[in-house]
Amino acid sequence: MGDRRDSAHTAGLRAGLDKQPADVAAMFDRVAKRYDITNTVLSAGLDASWRRATREALGARPGQTVLDVAAGTAVSTVELAAGGVTAIACDFSQGMLRAGAARPVPKVAGDAMALPLADESVDGVVISFGLRNVADPDAALREFRRVTRPGGTLVICEFSSPTWAPFRTVYTEYLMKALPRIARAVSSNPEAYVYLAESIRAWPDQAALARRVQEAGWGEVAWHDLTGGIVALHRARRV
Ligand SMILES: C[S@@+](CC[C@H](N)C(=O)[O-])C[C@H]1O[C@@H](n2cnc3c(N)ncnc32)[C@H](O)[C@@H]1O
Incomplete structure (x- = not known):
């Protein structure tokens, strides 16, 4: 909800998707308290399987150290920490890190x-x-x-572009219409979820993101789709 200035800030993010770091951090501070439950509701419980698939794609071995960037409440980090892997949560939203304070992983x-x-x-x-x-x-x-050692792995788990065109259309309608309405019922800051819908629509598809990963100097870039491409996992090797 927030005061008028907060709403104006979020509205700015929605309109321009200009992603000023301070605005993004502040927006996540505001949704932090109910972030985990809202995620589970909006993804119809699929978030747990996406996190499991992310851990499997990473394939970290016991004794290895991995960094979970933009870890938020560290719900993604605890999944990575299974089986003797040290997983460190990193985020610039103090509110999100605080909301995950009880999760037993190192946080920075x-x-x-x-x-x-x-x-x-x-x-x-x-x-x-x-x-x-x-x-x-x-x-x-x-x-x-x-920060990754040569031979190390990058995994990006992100919303992407559904591969079946008719479903893509339905999905876009779902995003545009249903998501903000559901968020109004369960979230402490529904405008953030309008931003969510708009930022998903503005994000590059699977092939375009793979090109950008490669252009950033990563090798062996590949991806696979989850849930028909609603989410894609990109994997790359540090060369
Ligand atoms: C949608 S949450 C994802 C949290 C978690 N990884 C998960 O899977 O639930 C996005 C997170 O990205 C963080 N974030 C956005 N930009 C960032 C940046 N430049 N540096 C660090 N964290 C950032 C936000 O603070 C927020 O906690």
Whole structure:
């Protein structure tokens, strides 16, 4: 809900998708309290399977260290930490990190475009439902490469473009009409979910994102679709 200034800020994000970092962080601060439950409702419970698929695509081994960028409440990080992997949650929204304080993973405040980590210090980087929100995704992709050791892995889990055209049309209608209405019922900041719908529509499709990952210096770029392309997992190797 927020005051008039908050609404104006969010409305600015909605209108221009200009993703000023302070506005994005503030918007996630406002949705933090009910973020996890809203996600589960909006995805009809599919979020758990998308997170599992992300962990499997990463394929981290016991003893390895991975960085979960734009980790939010660390719900994505705990999944990665299964089986003896050290998974570190990083986000620039203090509100989101605080909302996930009870989750037993290390957390660090930081910007995806200037990570507080040394060069080649992690075995893998994951970003789930985060890259779309980053002000300069190409700069972030280069920064992920900087902190990953040679041979390490990048996995991007992000909303994408449904592959079956008739479904794509229905999905777009769903986004445009139903999502804001559902969000009004369950979210503490429904305007953020109008932004969600609009940012998904503005995001590159699978092939276009793969090209950008490659242009940022990553090798062996590949993707596979989840739930008919509603979500895509891009995977790449640090060369
Ligand atoms: C939709 S949430 C995703 C959270 C979590 N990864 C998940 O799967 O539920 C997006 C997160 O990206 C974070 N974010 C956006 N831009 C960022 C940036 N430049 N640096 C760090 N975090 C960022 C936001 O604060 C927010 O917590």
